[in-house]
Amino acid sequence: MPEPTDVVEHDDRSREILGRGFDGAASFARMLAAEGELRGLIGPRELPRLWRRHVVNSAAVAPYLPASGSLVDVGSGAGLPGLVLALMRPDLQVHLLEPMQRRVAWLTEVSERLELENVVVHAVRAEDMQGEILADAATARAVAALDKLARWTLPLVRLGGVLLAMKGQRATEEVTKAGKTLRNFGVTSVEVHDIDLYDDGDVTRVVEVRR
Numbered sequence: 639m640p641e642p643t644d645v646v647e648h649d650d651r652s653r654e655i656l657g658r659g660f661d662g663a664a665s666f667a668r669m670l671a672a673e674g675e676l677r678g679l680i681g682p683r684e685l686p687r688l689w690r691r692h693v694v695n696s697a698a699v700a701p702y703l704p705a706s707g708s709l710v711d712v713g714s715g716a717g718l719p720g721l722v723l724a725l726m727r728p729d730l731q732v733h734l735l736e737p738m739q740r741r742v743a744w745l746t747e748v749s750e751r752l753e754l755e756n757v758v759v760h761a762v763r764a765e766d767m768q769g770e771i772l773a774d775a776a777t778a779r780a781v782a783a784l785d786k787l788a789r790w791t792l793p794l795v796r797l798g799g800v801l802l803a804m805k806g807q808r809a810t811e812e813v814t815k816a817g818k819t820l821r822n823f824g825v826t827s828v829e830v831h832d833i834d835l836y837d838d839g840d841v842t843r844v845v846e847v848r849r
């Protein structure tokens with residue numbers, strides 16, 4: 639019987655993007671490919687683009703992460719971007735927030751299988767973590783529109799810290815709509831970065847919100 643095709647691309651660019659996280663991200667991608675659909679984490683149509691569109695894509699926020707400290711990834715789901723960032727940055731303490739028990743079980747299991755000592759999984763909604771955690775940075779991918787996301791996540795980020803929201807085409811529009819909320823939180827700067835990791839026209843927008 640032929641071997642199933644490997645979802646991982648071993649090209650130089652993927653290695654450059656993921657850095658020291660490459661091998662772990664490759665293992666993570668294979669786990670997701672093997673079990674993700676069955677466990678309701680990814681749709682079958684996502685499998686062919688699992689590597690670039692989801693796993694490596696998570697690294698788009700990496701350049702904006704703090705030099706040290708802690709990160710809270712809100713709505714981690716299958717572990718995107720939180721688990722990939724934890725693999726790339728073992729020096730950061732990474733908190734994964736996810737309310738769905740089935741996904742929490744997955745995140746816990748995968749963190750153990752990948753021997754990630756810098757990850758803590760919390761089975762909570764972001765709103766219920768206010769006052770419990772104060773991180774240097776927060777990340778979120780495909781969780782909520784920026785206005786709602788800011789209200790959920792900025793209370794979890796210390797003054798001087800950063801929220802990195804991974805967005806699609808509507809990023810700038812979302813920034814405009816979130817204006818009042820961002821001002822209320824004393825946000826000092828908002829920048830939208832267009833990231834085309836493989837230079838193939840597949841652009842991810844990272845909204846960098848500093849408070």
Ligand SMILES: C[S@@+](CC[C@H](N)C(=O)[O-])C[C@H]1O[C@@H](n2cnc3c(N)ncnc32)[C@H](O)[C@@H]1O
Nearest residue numbers: 712713714715718736737738763764779780781
């Ligand atoms: C569309 S999924 C995206 C998952 C992952 N970030 C990704 O990019 O594949 C949104 C996730 O946010 C979680 N979520 C929804 N409301 C939340 C809340 N209030 N606090 C934290 N997570 C939440 C959901 O359970 C779900 O796993």
